[in-house]
Each structure stands twice: as C-alpha cells, then as structure tokens.
Amino acid sequence: MKYPVAERALKKWQGANLDKSVEPDSFIHYSFSYQGSTCSNGGDEFKAVLHARISPEGTVDRAWIEIPPEEHAAAMHMCTCPGSESLDASGFFDSLARDASFCGRSLEEIILEEVPLNHAGCFCHPPMVNQKWKIALSTMHFDLFS
Secondary structure, X not given: OXXXXXXXXXXHHHHHOEEEEEOOOOXXXXXXXEEEEOOOOOOXXXXXXXXXXXXXXXXXXXXXXXXXXXXXXXXXXXXXXXOOOOOOOHHHHHHXXXXXXXXXXXXXXXXXXXXXXXXXXXXXXXXXXXXXXXXXXXXXXXHHHX
C-alpha cells in the first residue's frame, strides 16, 4: 500500500506512539499517542490519544479522540474550545470523543481517501483532525498488515 507518510515514520510511530490490545472478539484496540499544541496562545503542548477498534480484516468498528483530563487545561486554549476557566469546555472534548464518521469502512479506504488536511497541531477544524487520523490510521494499518 502507498501510505500518505514515509514508511520510516510509520516504523518510528509504531514503536513510540502505538499501543494495542487484542479483545476477546479478536478485534484490536489501538491507541495512538499524539503530542498536540494549541493554536491561539502561542502553542501550549498537550497530549491526545486517537483510539480505534479494528477488525482483524482491517475494518474500523469504532474510532474516537481522547484528550485526557490532565491535559484539558492546556488543550482548552485551542481556538474552537471555550477555553477560559469560567466556561465549560466539556462539550468540545465530548465532540472529539464521538465516533468518527469513517467508522464501518476499511482502513485502506480511509487512508487513501482525499480529504482536506492541515498540519497544525490543534484539533480545531476537520482538516487538522483529518491529518491526525491519517497519521494514526496509517500507523495502525502498517502494524496490522506489515
């Protein structure tokens, strides 16, 4: 498969950023750690985890993004997050935690699909989220099929 990122990067991310566990029904739960940054205050770093539950054949059953609670204070400074102490940002984090629209499709189909991408470190708009999913799902596919 022709990945949208270099195979050398996939090997690095496979070892450094990817965790997996096989579930009783043979589905694999992958967790891809991502070091993000905010966009509206000079770039505070925060960690995010992109999760996917994938069938042994490579179909994405579930996929969601988690920003752990201990990372919320930094992540709240993204421009689309109501990021002040007086506002409740839980809706923003909940929206990321919903299943992605590509669930039910094959990893390969999702990875090769042409979608708008933006390499900013935040999760504010679909092109930024798409880019993170391309990285994470490519690494998961590489792990599953190489």
